[in-house]
Amino acid sequence: GENVEQHPSTLSVQEGDSAVIKCTYSDSASNYFPWYKQELGKRPQLIIDIRSNVGEKKDQRIAVTLNKTAKHFSLHITETQPEDSAVYFCAASRGNSGYSTLTFGKGTMLLVSP
Amino acid sequence: GAGVSQSPSNKVTEKGKDVELRCDPISGHTALYWYRQSLGQGLEFLIYFQGNSAPDKSGLPSDRFSAERTGGSVSTLTIQRTQQEDSAVYLCASSQDQGASNEQFFGPGTRLTVL
Numbered sequence: 001g002e003n004v005e006q007h008p009s010t011l012s013v014q015e016g017d018s019a020v021i022k023c024t025y026s027d028s029a030s031n032y033f034p035w036y037k038q039e040l041g042k043r044p045q046l047i048i049d050i051r052s053n054v055g056e057k058k059d060q061r062i063a064v065t066l067n068k069t070a071k072h073f074s075l076h077i078t079e080t081q082p083e084d085s086a087v088y089f090c091a092a093s094r095g096n097s098g099y100s101t102l103t104f105g106k107g108t109m110l111l112v113s114p
Numbered sequence: 115g116a117g118v119s120q121s122p123s124n125k126v127t128e129k130g131k132d133v134e135l136r137c138d139p140i141s142g143h144t145a146l147y148w149y150r151q152s153l154g155q156g157l158e159f160l161i162y163f164q165g166n167s168a169p170d171k172s173g174l175p176s177d178r179f180s181a182e183r184t185g186g187s188v189s190t191l192t193i194q195r196t197q198q199e200d201s202a203v204y205l206c207a208s209s210q211d212q213g214a215s216n217e218q219f220f221g222p223g224t225r226l227t228v229l
Contacts, residue, residue, distance in 0.1 A: 001172075006156075034217070043205070043220040044157070089157060101147065101170055102218065106156035 002027040004092050006105025013080050014113050021108045023090035024072040032095035033066060033073045034102070039086045047088075048075070051095070080112045116140070118221035120206050126227045127196055135191040135224045139208030146189050147218060148181060149205040157205065163189060196228045 003026040013019050025033075034049035050057045050064045050073065057064050061080075066073040077084055087109050091102040119138045127133050139146050148160040159173040163183045174180070178196075183189040193200055203225050207218040 043222050045220070046217045049217075091157075101159055101162050103159065104149075104157040 002030060002092055002103040004090060004103050004105045006090050006108055008108060009106065010109045010111070012111045012113065015080060015082060017080055019077045019080050019084070019110055019112075021075045021088055021090070021110070022072060023074070023092075023105050024070075025092040025103075026071065027092065027094070028068075028071065029094050030092040032093045033064070034091050035062075035064060035075050036089045036091065036104075037086045038089065038107075044089060077110075080110075082112050082114050085110055085112045118206060118208055118219050120204075120221040120224050122224060123222065124225045124227075126229065128229050129198060130195055132192065132194045133196055133226065135193075135204050135206075135226070137189045137191070137206030137208075137221060139187065139189070139206070140219055141187075143208035143210055143219070144186065145209045145211065145216070146183060147207045147209075148189070148191050149207065150175075150202045151205055151223070152202045160191070160204075193226075196226075198228050201226055201228045 006023045031052035035047050036044040037047045038044040048059050048062050048064050050066050052068055055066055061078050063076045087107045089107045090105045093102045121136045146163040149157045150160055151157055161168055161181050162170040165186045166183050178194045181191045203223040205223045206221045209216040209218045
């Protein structure tokens with residue numbers, strides 16, 4: 001089955017700095033890669049996703065890049081703000097290839113200091 | 115509209131007791147997922163429903179765990195003879211269609227504590 005590794009497990013940055021979280025996956029057939037944000041005591045929420053037919057996707061201060069050859073994808077947050085502090089999870093799946101489920105990484109706790 | 119809801123929000127039980135956790139998905143969502151989140155850990159997949167059938171139950175950790183879904187809507191996760199290692203937050207999610215390339219909407223979770 002799919003295996004997703006996520007690094008780092010914790011990341012501390014100063015407000016205004018950039019933050020990068022990296023994930024690798026093992027299943028070359030995976031083609032859908034979402035990122036979820038979970039604030040303390042709250043439920044995970046989708047913040048951005050990318051499919052294998054593109055290499056990069058941006059949404060305001062967040063961007064995700066995908067390297068299918070190397071089987072890794074990354075989340076980039078620019079101009080970080082204290083409200084970005086949360087746990088971020090990457091995930092991978094085969095998308096609509098039959099019945100497929102998301103395999104999540106173990107998460108990265110991002111702390112943004114004012 | 116209403117999001118995914120779960121009940122109870124908290125459950126404290128004694129070791130050896132059975133518990134039932136309930137999930138109400140977003141209306142019209144055909145896919146439903148159960149996850150387990152232990153302290154400081156990621157989201158561990160348990161089981162996936164498409165309609166009332168469970169094509170993937172590979173994540174259930176033992177035969178003490180079972181789940182069902184009726185009417186293509188409400189799902190119940192049952193843990194029999196609970197053990198202390200079952201203590202965790204149990205999250206339910208639903209999505210609009212089959213497959214996993216559609217956004218999963220999570221419920222608030224049920225925090226289970228086994229004494």
